[in-house]
Amino acid sequence: MTPFKPVKQVKASEEVFNQLKSAIFKGQYLAGEKLPSERELIATFCVSRTVVRESIKALEASGLVQIKQGATGGAFIKELTFERLTSATKDLFFMNQMTFSEICEARLNIEPMVARLAAENCTEECAEKLRLACSKENDSLEYPETVMLRSHVHYLLADMCNNRYLTAIVKSMIQLVGRITEEFQPNTDEIHPAGLHDVIVEAVIAGDGAKAEREMYLHLKTFLTITQEIERQYRESLAS
Amino acid sequence: MTPFKPVKQVKASEEVFNQLKSAIFKGQYLAGEKLPSERELIATFCVSRTVVRESIKALEASGLVQIKQGATGGAFIKELTFERLTSATKDLFFMNQMTFSEICEARLNIEPMVARLAAENCTEECAEKLRLACSKENDSLEYPETVMLRSHVHYLLADMCNNRYLTAIVKSMIQLVGRITEEFQPNTDEIHPAGLHDVIVEAVIAGDGAKAEREMYLHLKTFLTITQEIERQYRESLAS
């Protein structure tokens, strides 16, 4: 055993990628700001344009920067939102690594708890938004607007729980269920008549967390069961 | 208004990326399989090597393929695990888009529910693993092994809930808390003595979901409060 350690041969593009990523994480570049241009990066890192471009491309694919072309173009730091979580979830779903049932079950278990948190944090401003959303649920019965209208309350409650992680998770689940619903376009008034959220919203506005949790669970239990059934029938019709 | 629609100028590399991604999503390439080599892709898409390489680089950064060099190298389809969710969560955390408290709160609300589900699905094989993990919690008090040992039960329970989405979420939260713990390296036996999980595991093995949920909540409430306090003190010491 020699006292020497192997010189780890890191690929140049990977090294550049890591350094840039670190800089971004350290806050050296803030959201909206621009990374140095390709030419400057070439000079800074002493590598070819190929390497610089591939590194930046990787940053873009990672969702950290957005590349714009043109005179004032460049790699702009993206505001790191929770969109990444949502998109990762979607990908898993569409690669059949996650079933619709799993989403529904998770939602059934998590969203009531979020409703409870929302009730504990409800301000007058929130209350107003909730009332408005409820009153507008009947404004359209056409797809895809109706899905947006009838799920608006769910989004508002997710925003109210004061926990961005939970907000992100819940929103991604709502989106996925919404997408499935849009695909099959069942009669909205049959599977999800307007006004179903009224009792939940009442409880939230009253600050009654326990009741909000209970009512949300009941609501989802009914709705998701129906939705799953629709999806099941669809798959059966395909098989026959 | 002319009847014409603008010809959207999609960048070639983006187009190639999308087509490859679609193919992967459609199951045209299974995990472990290899995408065509650069040369073949050049011929297939009629683009330059630059475009092909940047596309594949983007696929790699998206976590869909892993590139290997050498004679039998190429872009190999990765088994799409939930690792992507975890990494997205980590990034958000390290960019200060998510606080430690938010993670703790989410975990406190979700993991007890997962423990309940685990209790409802507990097989004899699972029970054996749980008992073993409990018995080994004292095998090391050194970092980082101790963190692994003392969190093993949590991982097992996450696996047992029979919902891969919940499993992924919980695991990523455990990892983040573990990482924080490692950073400060408090005396393990003080903040998390061995045997704390025994009562939870008992309940799970007995199939008592309600009790498992309750005990997990109590356990986490204590542990996470302490952890948050440690982190708070650390930040204060920095400020002074």
Place this chain on the structure above:
DNA sequence: GATATTTAAAATGTATGACATTTGAATTTG
């Protein structure tokens, strides 16, 4: 014949130079 060693081949990685395209800003023109 078994085992090292060498060689060859196939794949990705990097460098370089040229040109194309996009886009905003400076400049000209009416």
Place this chain on the structure above:
DNA sequence: CAAATTCAAATGTCATACATTTTAAATATC
């Protein structure tokens, strides 16, 4: 002053050459 034009700076694409890595086959060595 406003509209049109030109210009310049940035990214996007192409083509070619060579470097590096890795495996497998060919070859030499014992």
